[in-house]
Amino acid sequence: MNNIFEAPFVKEMCDTTANMYRLGWDERNGGNISYLLDPAMAEAYLDPKTVLRTLPLDFDASPLAGRYLIVTATGKYFKNVAGCPQNNMGVIRIRPDGKAYDILWGFADGSRPTSELPTHLMNHIARLKADPEHRVVMHCHPLNILAMTYVHDLDEKAFTKTLWRMSTECIVVFPEGVGVLPWMVCGNDAIGEATAKKIKDHRVVLWAAHGIFGTGETMDEAFGLIETVEKAAQVFMTIGQMPIRQSITDPQLADLCHAFKIQPRAGYLNV
């Protein structure tokens, strides 16, 4: 058995949480990440027969039965993950009936996975239907995107088009646009279901007055998506009070899509 502290997925979680904390995206215990692991990779670092604890789920996670995920812990601070991975995250495996999960490593001080686990698992189920290579769900509270949800219309098309116009790379990075949810109580199945409904055809969903969910096939892709949306929101919050003299027009956005051979969300560009 290899040393799990040297597992690439543990290192990736340590590096990513530290990076997100430094960027100010995850104050206090804000933010959470879950990462679907390749079974052979997981079993190279832990014994699949040694179950530390089993905890219930109150929705049907059976589409993920048998899958391993590394998940950050509830109530823990991203700034502390790298220094003590075993207390601040852990590896879980969804039980065959999808109604509970086993903890196989981590959560060593008696902690448990993020309170947003239902949303994470529902998002994984929704994204895997759209993209079998999907692996990562990431949630955090970046300053500018959070601020923007107070001052911008929450209509998805309007929000997406503003973001697309704030930086040339945006439509290339998220041509499907962003999903937007109005303010809701977090940490329960209702917000999980609402997010999963949006995330099946958007890789990014915003929670008004709260934060952002980003997904991807890799940690870099999920992180890069959030980074790009946050940069666009930063431009918007920087120039919002100034008279706009020029911007990126819809025909120019269409030219970008043509040049990069991507399909923007249908009906969003007036060309």
Ligand SMILES: [Zn+2]
């Ligand atoms: Zn949050």
